Amino acid sequence: MRWQEIVAGILVAACLIGLPAAALAYQNHRETRVVTLEMMQWEYRPAEIRVKKGEQLRLQLIAKDVVHGFQVDGIANVEVRPGKPEEVIIWAQDAGVYRFRCSMFCGLGHAAMVGQIVVEE
Amino acid sequence: MSAVQKPRQDRAERAVRGMTGIPEGSKFLGFIPVDWRYDLTERFPGLRRVLRSRWTSFLLQLITASVFAVALVAGFIGTPVGNANLLVVLVWIFWWSALMLIMVPFFSRIWCALCPLPSAGEWLQRRAFVKKRQGKGLTLGKRWPAALRNMWPVNLIFLGMALFSGILTTRTTVTAWLLLGMVLGAIVISLIFERRTFCRYLCPVGGFLGLYSNMATMEIRHNVYSVCRDHKHKECVVGTNEAYACPWMEAPTTMARNTYCGFCFECFRTCSKDNMSVRLRPPGTDLLVNKNRGLDEAWKAFIMLGAAAIYAAVMMGPWGTLKDWANMTSVGGYLVYASSLALTVMVVVPAVWGAFVWLGRKLSGADVPFVRLFTNLSYSLVPIGMLAWIAFSFAIILPNWAYIPRVISDPFGWGWDLFGTAGVEWNPVGMRVMPILQVAALLFGLAFSIDVAWKIARQTLGDDRKASLATIPPVIFLAGVTGLFTWLLVG
Amino acid sequence: MEMRQNKRRYGTALLAVGALLALGVYAALALTGVASASGREPNVVEVNVAARQWAWEPGVIEVNQGDLVRLNLMSLDVVHGFYLDGYGIDEALVAGQPVTIEFVADKPGRWMFRCSEVCGPFHPYMIGWLRVSPNWYARSSLIGVALLAAGTIGGFLLKVVKS
């Protein structure tokens, strides 16, 4: 009688709290290696990404509303669709400021949709 | 106890004539006897054992609740792109299609056996997850006000939601707040009122689940009537030490329609005579039950029929202006849209239908009150409504099925790929057979509705001649409605 | 006994209607097949179609079976896609860049063209209609509706006359 309720309670806690918590933990664990770059009309979040020279940057590109692009001249040019995150791996070998901008026309503010990767010594 | 020796005859007699007012010998579409039954619990004793276990309901709810918990989190903090978010895809593509195409037409309110929304409230109210706990639960146990013991509150709540369906189905956080609100609402209601008052009288889904479940090919009913009749201490109504009285405030002994039976299986657990059963039956049987019919349910039928047409126009139609209105692009446009939606389903549909029924009554010279004929005949709008929704739902699931495996692998739209299905391409299937399926559904719905209309007219007027004349105008209305859906969906 | 017979007759009536229905659908199919085969000169239909969040302009395109359809597609705002049900055509539309597609409208019926690139909240509802006449799906549905209604009403009248 009593033990059945306890088992049920544990199940409830495990499923209703445990599952979402596990999901969040999974995501956080990933984020230690990954930078998520959100793309929306008409900005990048974050607009500036700082890395140390020699580091490997794994950019997780997520389009939040419409199709956007991620273009760093000579390095990357990716088209990102909403609901289909893309990944870009950039190896920061030289220090400097690298600008990226949206390469898919995405409405009025398209031209203002820019950001930068700063590679520090 | 002699009746027990002839259970079949007894059952057929009670189930079909004595309690329900369905004339003996009625046949669904003229082919399948309306009183045909296939008793699953009798055929498969294992099923009865499963249903009798208190763990069954708990585990069913726990499974859906687990998925729901993750989905709700996804709704709040996952990607705002609806078709990449578990919550929106789960609810508005998967659940909706499964509900309309499978659960309601075949398995009645089986969804309510799985529904995670009232679980928290019910557990609190009972102060138990599985076993029945003696003594008072955590509730004031009030009864729902008598004046509101009908479908009107649900009709209004559903209408309120229906006005926002464009926003609701495309915005993840709006869906999340709505569902969270329902969970909290169910908790509050369960603390104040008895049992599943929320489900029976307030859940916006519950209204059409109830009405459209009259169409279902499955039912939960008492088995041998005389066993119930001779059982003076009606355990299913008052409960036992181990199991609760019907949480849906039905009387399983005399229950004649699926409308308010939430497939919670408590009556299998209370009944010491094992006299409850799950049975298959011909579709639409409950529409013919001449008991508890009312204008509240008639209006539910109008709302569902009207909403199906309007959604088909907004969501599947080529009119950008309508879409802008439904999307609240401008306040003025939205107000036009919302008020015409409300006016259509609450006034225009019933008024036009009323005119046709009135004409039929005049034609036939019948002397039953108009309101009675109007109410009763309104149940014949249920089949065509249900099948129009089915036709509409084909156009949701077939083009968009691919989102389902995608969100299973990437529920939050964060770039996960749990099961390797995150990359499934959006890829409509069956587009060439879809119109055929839709036409078949609509024609079947029309034939079904006509059949029901005629049977109800005969039942209400008690005279073949009068019934024939009285059914002619409604048949024209039904044909017109089917024509309208033909145009909207395949024309 | 009288009641029982009535019921049987009603069942038979429905059977008859069902058979008629099947016949009607068959006839519609045959007729439209004949009509399309009886050599009408195929036309070239050229339409400019604009895509915007979240509608097509024009929303309805009407052609005849066999026509050569040329669609000049262009997105006015963001990236959209043009997917045509039944034909399986799928083209991405980048804003400002015209795309022309050509196909023979060999499948009669009404087909939805829908956006295939997620383009905002109402993306799933960004739908237009291509009508390729003769639309025998709709025709057979309407014939079925007419037959069902006429059949039952006829049956009712018969019943009234007899009684």
Ligand code: SF4
């Ligand atoms: S009535 Fe509503 S809340 Fe209750 S179980 Fe059914 S769907 Fe869920």
Ligand code: SF4
């Ligand atoms: S207890 Fe009531 S609601 Fe539950 S299955 Fe039985 S009749 Fe239906």
Ligand SMILES: [Cu+2]
């Ligand atoms: Cu952009």
Ligand SMILES: [Cu+2]
């Ligand atoms: Cu689009």
